[in-house]
Amino acid sequence: MSQAEVEATTKDEFVIKEKAPLRPVQSPTDLCLGCGTCSAGCPMTGVEGFDPRRIVRMVLTGLDRELIDSKLPWLCTMCAKCEYACPMGINIVNLVRTARSMVERSRVPGQIHKGVEMALKTGNNLGLPTEDFVFIVEDVAEEMAEEEGFSDFRIQLDKKGAGLLHTLHNKLVNTQNEDLVHWWKIFHLAGEDFTIPRENWEGVNWGLFSGDNEAMKTLVGRIVEHMDRLEIKNLMYPE
Amino acid sequence: MQTWFPDFFDRHGALTVFDLLKDYLESGRIKVDRSKNPQKAAYHDPCNYGRKSLELFGKGYFDEPRWIMDQCMSNWVDLFPCRGNQYCCGGGGGTLLTPYKQERIHYSRKKFEQIRRAGVEMIVVPCHSCHGQLRAMAKEFDMPDLEVKYLWQVVAEALVIET
Numbered sequence: 574m575s576q577a578e579v580e581a582t583t584k585d586e587f588v589i590k591e592k593a594p595l596r597p598v599q600s601p602t603d604l605c606l607g608c609g610t611c612s613a614g615c616p617m618t619g620v621e622g623f624d625p626r627r628i629v630r631m632v633l634t635g636l637d638r639e640l641i642d643s644k645l646p647w648l649c650t651m652c653a654k655c656e657y658a659c660p661m662g663i664n665i666v667n668l669v670r671t672a673r674s675m676v677e678r679s680r681v682p683g684q685i686h687k688g689v690e691m692a693l694k695t696g697n698n699l700g701l702p703t704e705d706f707v708f709i710v711e712d713v714a715e716e717m718a719e720e721e722g723f724s725d726f727r728i729q730l731d732k733k734g735a736g737l738l739h740t741l742h743n744k745l746v747n748t749q750n751e752d753l754v755h756w757w758k759i760f761h762l763a764g765e766d767f768t769i770p771r772e773n774w775e776g777v778n779w780g781l782f783s784g785d786n787e788a789m790k791t792l793v794g795r796i797v798e799h800m801d802r803l804e805i806k807n808l809m810y811p812e
Numbered sequence: 813m814q815t816w817f818p819d820f821f822d823r824h825g826a827l828t829v830f831d832l833l834k835d836y837l838e839s840g841r842i843k844v845d846r847s848k849n850p851q852k853a854a855y856h857d858p859c860n861y862g863r864k865s866l867e868l869f870g871k872g873y874f875d876e877p878r879w880i881m882d883q884c885m886s887n888w889v890d891l892f893p894c895r896g897n898q899y900c901c902g903g904g905g906g907t908l909l910t911p912y913k914q915e916r917i918h919y920s921r922k923k924f925e926q927i928r929r930a931g932v933e934m935i936v937v938p939c940h941s942c943h944g945q946l947r948a949m950a951k952e953f954d955m956p957d958l959e960v961k962y963l964w965q966v967v968a969e970a971l972v973i974e975t
């Protein structure tokens with residue numbers, strides 16, 4: 574082992590354990606009984622060494638760096654089935670999320686971090702320009718207005734003083750246009766005075782997945798900004 | 813929101829998809845006809861609205877979606893296990909965005925065992941990740957005809973349009 578490798582494997586010992594926020598039950602990780610309830614209930618147990626009890630043991634024995642450098646944190650869906658069943662209320666999901674947050678950003682697998690960067694830069698995870706976005710939603714809205722019962726339906730982007738702010742999941746704007754209309758139909762018949770932001774319309778916050786609190790805060794801040802700027806009464810929590 | 817922008821709630825309200833749908837239905841702002849959705853369906857609890865919300869905010873949305881299902885589906889059942897012990901779809905936590913597809917398929921086998929046991933032709937979800945994952949997995953698990961719909965989609969499809 575080279576000097577650098579030795580340092581890399583030692584310098585993060587016990588960091589995850591200290592850093593991971595406790596669940597509301599305030600149960601420190603050291604209380605783990607090693608019972609394996611978590612592992613037995615987790616659908617991913619056994620895949621490439623994945624096992625929630627093992628993750629807890631790694632954290633408890635200071636194998637932080639090994640965990641951070643492995644694929645394990647990214648195989649977990651953070652579904653919390655394990656901790657829901659855990660007799661000691663161990664905060665397994667927070668251990669995983671903290672380990673993810675300690676992975677160097679360029680090594681975050683797949684689209685997660687790229688989406689976060691794109692959203693920070695362009696206002697949506699796709700990097701779709703505003704004109705294209707406006708074209709797509711207006712086009713879908715016009716088509717919907719051709720259906721019986723919806724002829725007077727119109728989309729108003731950035732409407733000041735609206736009753737409800739609706740953000741959109743990027744995939745509906747991208748490949749699943751047909752699914753944009755369900756809420757619009759409901760809003761229309763309910764007489765809801767809703768609006769969608771013209772920019773920064775992204776309703777998905779992938780910072781949650783990559784463990785990036787700063788990015789999350791910026792993205793949530795944009796929604797707050799819309800609400801204040803447009804003086805909107807209620808926010809519809811992103812789906 | 814509560815942590816970063818605590819004063820937000822002095823100026824605005826915030827509603828979940830369940831609050832909205834329930835309010836529209838209860839107040840009569842929309843009317844639905846459940847006979848428009850006769851398919852045998854099951855409801856899937858997303859982790860974030862169910863047990864994780866219960867833990868973080870002291871409230872899990874288990875009953876609300878089921879009440880909404882009652883209003884707009886004429887033949888639906890629960891999977892087992894359900895509510896707090898529901899199996900994750902296998903696409904949560906951003907795993908849908910990772911390249912680990914084989915692992916995701918393996919994860920979802922539990923979900924599809926549940927769906928098979930329930931003998932349903934449709935699964936209803938109020939979450940985009942679950943929707944994407946279940947749709948993709950239906951093909952992998954030899955159930956290409958399994959319909960995967962959003963909760964608000966089945967509401968929209970049951971809407972009564974008064975002309």
Ligand code: SF4
Nearest residue numbers: 605606608609611659
């Ligand atoms: S279920 Fe809880 S106590 Fe049991 S091994 Fe897992 S983390 Fe430890």
Ligand code: SF4
Nearest residue numbers: 615649650652653655
């Ligand atoms: S949170 Fe992760 S470790 Fe726990 S049951 Fe879900 S996938 Fe398994």
